[in-house]
Amino acid sequence: MAGLGKEYKEGEVIVRQGETGNCMFVIQDGEVEAVAEANGKELRLRTMGPNEFFGEMALFENETRTATIRATRPTRILTIDKKNFLGGIHEDPSLAFRIVQTMSHRIRDLTDRLAKFEEGD
Amino acid sequence: MRMAEDLGLARDVGRKAQESQAWALQDGSRIAVIGAGPAGSMFSYFFLTMAETIGLDVGVDMYEPRRFCHRGPAGCNHCGGVVSETLIQRLATEGIMLPDSVVQRGIESYTLHMDVGDVEIATPLMEKRIAAIYRGNGPRQSVPLDTHSFDGYLLQLAEQKGARIISRLVTDVRREEDLMSVHCADQHCDQYELVVVASGVNSRLSEMLESQSHNFKRPARTKTFICEFHLGREVIRETFGPSMHVFLLDIPRLEFAALIPKGDYVTLCLLGDDIDDELMERFFSSPEVQNRFPGAIIPEHACHCYPRINIRAAVPAYGDRLVMIGDSGSTRLFKDGIGAAYKTAKAAAKTAVFHGVGAENFERHYAPLCQKINRDNQVGKFVFSVASLVQKARFARRGILHMTANEQKQTVSPRRMSDVLWDLFSGSESYTNVFLRTLHPAYIGSLLKNLVVGNLPGSAGRNAHSSSQENGHVQH
Numbered sequence: 001m002a003g004l005g006k007e008y009k010e011g012e013v014i015v016r017q018g019e020t021g022n023c024m025f026v027i028q029d030g031e032v033e034a035v036a037e038a039n040g041k042e043l044r045l046r047t048m049g050p051n052e053f054f055g056e057m058a059l060f061e062n063e064t065r066t067a068t069i070r071a072t073r074p075t076r077i078l079t080i081d082k083k084n085f086l087g088g089i090h091e092d093p094s095l096a097f098r099i100v101q102t103m104s105h106r107i108r109d110l111t112d113r114l115a116k117f118e119e120g121d
Numbered sequence: 122m123r124m125a126e127d128l129g130l131a132r133d134v135g136r137k138a139q140e141s142q143a144w145a146l147q148d149g150s151r152i153a154v155i156g157a158g159p160a161g162s163m164f165s166y167f168f169l170t171m172a173e174t175i176g177l178d179v180g181v182d183m184y185e186p187r188r189f190c191h192r193g194p195a196g197c198n199h200c201g202g203v204v205s206e207t208l209i210q211r212l213a214t215e216g217i218m219l220p221d222s223v224v225q226r227g228i229e230s231y232t233l234h235m236d237v238g239d240v241e242i243a244t245p246l247m248e249k250r251i252a253a254i255y256r257g258n259g260p261r262q263s264v265p266l267d268t269h270s271f272d273g274y275l276l277q278l279a280e281q282k283g284a285r286i287i288s289r290l291v292t293d294v295r296r297e298e299d300l301m302s303v304h305c306a307d308q309h310c311d312q313y314e315l316v317v318v319a320s321g322v323n324s325r326l327s328e329m330l331e332s333q334s335h336n337f338k339r340p341a342r343t344k345t346f347i348c349e350f351h352l353g354r355e356v357i358r359e360t361f362g363p364s365m366h367v368f369l370l371d372i373p374r375l376e377f378a379a380l381i382p383k384g385d386y387v388t389l390c391l392l393g394d395d396i397d398d399e400l401m402e403r404f405f406s407s408p409e410v411q412n413r414f415p416g417a418i419i420p421e422h423a424c425h426c427y428p429r430i431n432i433r434a435a436v437p438a439y440g441d442r443l444v445m446i447g448d449s450g451s452t453r454l455f456k457d458g459i460g461a462a463y464k465t466a467k468a469a470a471k472t473a474v475f476h477g478v479g480a481e482n483f484e485r486h487y488a489p490l491c492q493k494i495n496r497d498n499q500v501g502k503f504v505f506s507v508a509s510l511v512q513k514a515r516f517a518r519r520g521i522l523h524m525t526a527n528e529q530k531q532t533v534s535p536r537r538m539s540d541v542l543w544d545l546f547s548g549s550e551s552y553t554n555v556f557l558r559t560l561h562p563a564y565i566g567s568l569l570k571n572l573v574v575g576n577l578p579g580s581a582g583r584n585a586h587s588s589s590q591e592n593g594h595v596q597h
Binding site: 003004005026028029050051053078079080081084088091092094095098099 | 209210211213221224246247248249250464467468471
């Protein structure tokens with residue numbers, strides 16, 4: 001009974017690519033994978049574990065989800081509301097620091113992967 | 122020399138801007154944090170995190186004689202032990218996750234009990250985002266389980282960031298030349314560039330500070346009652362579920378009463394105007410309370426305390442090289458004290474790291490938050506006075522029950538009353554926000570309609586009372 005968040009079974013989809021969203025998620029326990037779907041194929045982007053978050057882009061843009069997130073094993077996830085998050089940042093801008101830091105890491109990671117991909121060509 | 126009139130606590134600070142640099146912390150500066158409850162630990166955690174970010178090499182000593190690994194009063198900071206969903210989300214965003222061993226139970230609904238019936242108010246997401254926790258390591262007579270203290274967990278985070286824990290009782294804080302000195306019961310004494318008072322309102326430190334400084338008023342306090350009932354995990358799961366049970370009863374001076382399920386125990390929290398034996402007697406003898414327990418028999422409590430809570434902020438809550446945070450300074454009236462501890466701790470840490478530790482710095486960057494909390498508490502007092510009127514008026518309780526119960530059956534329409542009650546019980550929103558929502562024409566219109574419909578002969582609220590007496594649970 002203890003523990004926060006909502007439980008997802010293995011294989012259960014938490015967010016689906018193309019859907020609109022108004023919250024982000026923090027993994028409390030378990031593991032998820034982010035997959036991009038294109039031309040009927042799935043490309044696994046990354047896996048994420050406890051204390052990592054996803055879906056943060058929906059908080060800053062009114063765009064659709066860019067990837068599908070699926071639990072790879074029984075997973076518990078906490079939802080962060082857009083209203084709560086943006087209200088918090090309005091009160092205390094440093095609340096966004098960790099998100100900005102993580103997004104920065106992800107851009108660096110994507111840049112590295114793109115460079116490797118170009119080298120492969 | 123004891124500075125009886127010069128602790129540097131000043132209401133009006135008129136220093137020139139160019140003096141600010143003199144109050145900036147330098148590499149090697151030392152900070153004393155008195156008290157390692159949520160405010161003290163979160164201050165240390167955020168202060169050290171921010172200092173690290175800008176490459177500032179500072180030391181933090183946390184004075185805390187209590188050991189949170191102990192069961193019962195020796196390891197407890199005496200509070201109801203609920204972390205609001207707003208704070209849970211903020212902490213998660215900060216990267217602070219409460220482990221399962223700290224969360225005694227995730228709460229996903231509130232059940233409101235009144236003499237006219239009960240109604241369960243569920244979170245729209247059906248997700249556990251409120252944490253029931255123990256401030257210490259469980260009730261006095263509890264058997265050791267795999268549980269951990271909330272305060273102990275936060276202290277561990279601060280320690281991992283580099284804070285040094287000093288197991289000593291601070292008895293005095295003095296201004297000596299340009300530094301602050303901290304004096305302990307065992308004659309230990311040390312000097313610091315900044316002293317952060319986070320000892321709460323149940324320690325004697327704020328009393329001592331008030332006696333030293335003629336213009337400092339410590340927080341006004343009132344007595345509360347908290348106790349633990351051992352019912353066993355299975356009984357709690359069946360009887361209480363993942364729901365916090367709140368009582369709206371016509372008992373004078375009682376502002377808030379709740380039963381909070383946690384592991385093998387249920388915590389009772391009574392808040393109001395100086396809770397005494399007479400008030401408790403009336404509370405325990407009401408059928409709405411008795412019917413919550415198996416066989417309508419209230420068991421002996423395993424552990425109890427009468428902690429005091431802050432009902433009016435310290436004035437002023439800062440001075441040169443001195444700042445008061447959490448309950449020692451400003452906190453929210455009756456609700457979300459841990460959330461206020463987080464906010465004041467972080468604001469004070471930001472001020473100290475990025476601006477300085479002078480009264481001027483705290484006035485400019487810390488005082489606005491305290492003022493905002495204090496203003497909101499004024500609205501809160503009004504909101505609770507309206508709730509007191511509702512407690513006295515059965516027709517109003519029927520209307521609220523009818524409106525809330527109908528909203529809970531719907532999935533699409535706005536849940537105006539449910540949201541107001543949810544935010545009032547959980548402390549998730551400011552009192553000002555809650556109050557403003559009750560001025561919405563749609564809310565007023567719906568309430569008026571439900572006051573009429575809910576009081577018609579044959580309505581759920583009218584029938585609920587007899588049903589409530591019979592089975593202890595009425596409708597959802």
